[in-house]
Amino acid sequence: MSINQSSLNIREMVEGYFLSFPENTELSLAIIDNGDVSYFGYKKNGEILQVDNRMSSFGIGSITKVLSATVLADLVINDGLDIKSPITKYYDFQLIRNIDDCLENLANHTSGFKSRDTDFEANVNTLREYYSSYDEGKLIDSLKTLSLYDDEVYGKYLYSNFGMGLLGYTLSKACGVPFEELLQNRVFDKYNMTNTSTDRDELNNTIVNGLDKDGIETQNWNMNSLVAAGSVYSCVEDLANYIVAHFDNSNTVLELLRKPTFTVDSDMKVGLGIHIVKGSKNSDVFWHNGGGSGYKSAMEFNIEAKSGVVVLSNVSFFNDNHWDIDRICTNIMNMLIDLNID
Numbered sequence: 001m002s003i004n005q006s007s008l009n010i011r012e013m014v015e016g017y018f019l020s021f022p023e024n025t026e027l028s029l030a031i032i033d034n035g036d037v038s039y040f041g042y043k044k045n046g047e048i049l050q051v052d053n054r055m056s057s058f059g060i061g062s063i064t065k066v067l068s069a070t071v072l073a074d075l076v077i078n079d080g081l082d083i084k085s086p087i088t089k090y091y092d093f094q095l096i097r098n099i100d101d102c103l104e105n106l107a108n109h110t111s112g113f114k115s116r117d118t119d120f121e122a123n124v125n126t127l128r129e130y131y132s133s134y135d136e137g138k139l140i141d142s143l144k145t146l147s148l149y150d151d152e153v154y155g156k157y158l159y160s161n162f163g164m165g166l167l168g169y170t171l172s173k174a175c176g177v178p179f180e181e182l183l184q185n186r187v188f189d190k191y192n193m194t195n196t197s198t199d200r201d202e203l204n205n206t207i208v209n210g211l212d213k214d215g216i217e218t219q220n221w222n223m224n225s226l227v228a229a230g231s232v233y234s235c236v237e238d239l240a241n242y243i244v245a246h247f248d249n250s251n252t253v254l255e256l257l258r259k260p261t262f263t264v265d266s267d268m269k270v271g272l273g274i275h276i277v278k279g280s281k282n283s284d285v286f287w288h289n290g291g292g293s294g295y296k297s298a299m300e301f302n303i304e305a306k307s308g309v310v311v312l313s314n315v316s317f318f319n320d321n322h323w324d325i326d327r328i329c330t331n332i333m334n335m336l337i338d339l340n341i342d
Contacts, residue, residue, distance in 0.1 A: 010029070010031070010040050010332070011040070011042070011048075011050070013328065013331065013332070014027060014029075014040070014042050014048070014328060015042075015048050017321075017324040017325075017327065017328055018042065018044055018048055020320075020321040020324060021044060021215075021315055021319070021321065021324075022044070022211060022214060022215025022319075023044055023045065023046070023215055024043070024044065024045065024211060024215055024314075025043070025044045025211065025215065025313065025314060025315055026041070026042070026043045026044075026051070026053065026056075026208050026313065026314050027040075027041065027042045027043075027311065027312070027313045027325075027328075028040075028041050028053040028054065028056055028058065028208075028235065028236045028310075028311075028312045028313070029041070029236060029309070029310065029311050029312075029328075029332075030054070030236035030237065030239060030240035030243075030308075030309070030310040031308075031309055031332060031336070032240055032243055032244060032301070032306070032307050032308040032309070032336075033307055033336055033339070033340070034305065034306050034307055034339075034340045035244065035247060035306045035307075037240045037244065039052075039054040039236060039237065039240075041053035041054065041056075053208065053235075053236075054235060054236055054237045055195050055206060055235045055237055056206050056207075056208050056235055057195055057196075057203040057206045057207050057208065057233045057234060057235050058207075058208050058210075058233065058234070058235070058295050058297065058312040058313065058314060059210060059220045059221075059232075059233055059290075059292050059294060059295035059297075060230075060232050060233065060234050060239070060290050060295070060297045060312065061230045061289070061290025061291045061292045061295060061296070061297055061317070062161075062229065062230050062288060062289065062290035062291070063232070063234075063239070063288050063289065063290040063297055063299050064227075064228065064229065064230045064231055064232040064290065065164045065228070065229060065230070065273045065274075065288060066257075066273045066274050066288050066299070067183060067187050067232060067242075067273075068164060068167060068168050068179075068183070068228035068229070068273060069107045069164075069167070069257055069271075069272040069273025069274065070186065070187050070253065070254070070257055070272075070273070071168075071171060071179075071182045071183060071186045071187060072103060072107055072167065072171060072272060072273075073253045073254070073256040073257045073272055074186040074187070074190075074253045075171065075174075075175070075182075075186070076256060077252050077253045077256060078253070081103070081174065082103075083102065083103050083104045083107075084102045084103070084104060085102055085103060086100070086101065086102055087101050087102060087103060087105075087106065087166070087170050088101075090170050090173040090174045091143075091170075091173065093140065093144060094144070095143065095144055095146060096144060096145050096146055097146070099112070099146065099149065099154070100154065101113075101154070103167065103170065103171075104261055104272070105154075105155075105163075106163045106164065106166055106167035106170065107164075107167055107261075107272040107273050108157075108261045108262045108270040108271070108272060108273075109157050109158055109159050109160055109163060109164075109262075109270060110154070110155050110156060110157055110158070110262055110270075111154065111158075111160060111163040111166075112149050112150050112151060112153050112154030112155070112156075112158070113148045113149055113150075113158075113160050113162045113163040113166065114148045114149075114150060114158065114160060114162065115148075115158075115159060115160045115161045115162055115163075116130065116148070116161060116162060117142075117147065117148055127221065127293070128219065128221055128222075128293055131221045131222060131223050131224060131226065132221070132222040132224055133224070134223075134224045134225055134226055135224050135225050136169075136225045138225070139165065139166070139169060139225040139226070142162065143166065148162050157262060157264045157270065161223075161226055161229040161230065162226065162229075164226075164228050164229040164273070165223065165225060165226030165227065165228050165229040167228055168182075168226075168227055168228020168229070169225065169228070171228075179227055179228055180198045180199070180227065183198065183232070184197075187242075188238075191238075191241050191242045191245050192238070192241045193234065193238035193239075193241060193242060194238065195234065195235045195237070195238055196232060196233065196234040196235070196238045196239075197232070197233055198227055198231045198232055198233070200220075200233055203233050206235065207233065208314050209294070209314060210292070210293065210294015210295050210314050210316070211294055211314045211315065211316055211319075212293065212294065212316050212318065213316045213318040213319040213320070217294075218293055218294045218316070219293065219294065220292045220293055220294040220295060221292045221293055230290060230292065234312075235312070236310045236311075236312055239299060239310045239312075240308075240310060243299070243301045243308040243310070244308075246258070246286075246301060246303065246308075247303065247306045256272065257271055257272045257273065257274060258271045258274065258276070258286060258303070259271055259272075260276060271286070273288075274286050274287070274288055275287045275288060279300070279302060279330075279333055279334055279337050280333075280334035280335075280337040280338050281337055281338065281341055283302055283304060283305070283337050283341060284302065284303070284304075285300050285301070285302050285333060285337075286300065286301050286302070286303075287299070287300045289325070289326055289329075291316075291317030291322060292316075292317055293316060293317065293318065294314060294316055295312070295313065295314055295315070295316070295317070296313050296315040296316065296317055296319070296322045296325045297310075297311065297312045297313065297325065298310075298311045298325050298326045298328070298329035298330075299311075299329070300329055300330065300333040301333075302333070302336070302337055302341075304340075304341055305336055305337050305339075305340035305341050306340070307333070307336035307337065307339075307340050308333070308336075309329045309332045309333045309336070310329075311325050311328050311329045313325050
């Protein structure tokens with residue numbers, strides 16, 4: 001029996017984790033089992049209710065980085081953009097000194113740029129203000145002065161929201177259009193992601209409200225000039241469409257995205273914007289998660305099994321049990337691998 005035919009097992013797994021989440025928590029799941037897609041939706045309202053939320057939109061946080069890197073891969077394959085070209089060639093201003101960063105460094109977190117100049121564990125309201133006020137002027141100032149740059153970590157893996165935000169800014173300058181337009185034309189339109197946008201207002205009718213750590217409705221982060229790092233809202237149907245596109249071995253754009261560009265350690269490599277980790281049967285799993293003040297998400301897929309999982313939720317990244325969203329995703333992914341790989 002395939003995992004998609006056993007919805008009872010999925011519900012039992014989800015219910016076990018739901019106990020730790022506040023009232024009004026909502027989960028939306030897409031499960032791709034050897035190319036076949038099934039959807040599951042649940043909401044906690046006194047009891048665990050089954051809902052149809054396959055087209056409901058959630059903030060996907062840093063899963064945005066995978067889509068942003070897809071823009072880069074598309075420009076490389078279809079427009080001949082040099083992924084090794086120095087980022088400074090695209091700016092009309094000078095940096096305080098020369099750096100060696102290229103587009104690939106920004107996409108695989110080896111740029112030497114820190115994620116931010118404030119503690120990640122700061123108060124949620126402080127972080128909300130930090131990101132919402134981080135306009136293009138602040139991005140340019142940070143870049144010009146290299147205030148977030150550390151020579152000692154250049155060429156090493158250091159996960160960076162600023163680095164990925166800078167990738168979006170740089171690609172926008174290279175192409176002469178807003179990065180949101182590049183996402184729409186190079187990713188959303190190409191992969192039938194009709195309910196996906198960086199503009200929350202466009203999706204108002206389908207948005208699931210984010211919750212804070214105590215289950216009270218809250219505003220999610222506005223990433224402002226760092227849009228490429230985490231500003232996308234999407235639904236599981238759209239993200240399932242994107243994953244299924246990876247199973248087409250003629251898609252050279254997505255093949256480039258998955259190609260390892262840096263080895264972090266024996267357990268993880270990095271492609272372009274996506275991490276490559278080991279799943280069941282020592283298989284390669286392509287993974288990213290995301291979080292914000294009102295949402296937590298996770299996405300994994302395996303090419304050989306033609307299988308994947310998307311879990312979107314309105315669980316806050318600041319909820320003590322937010323890692324349970326990742327556990328749901330990984331547990332199901334390993335089940336799919338066991339079912340579909342001999």
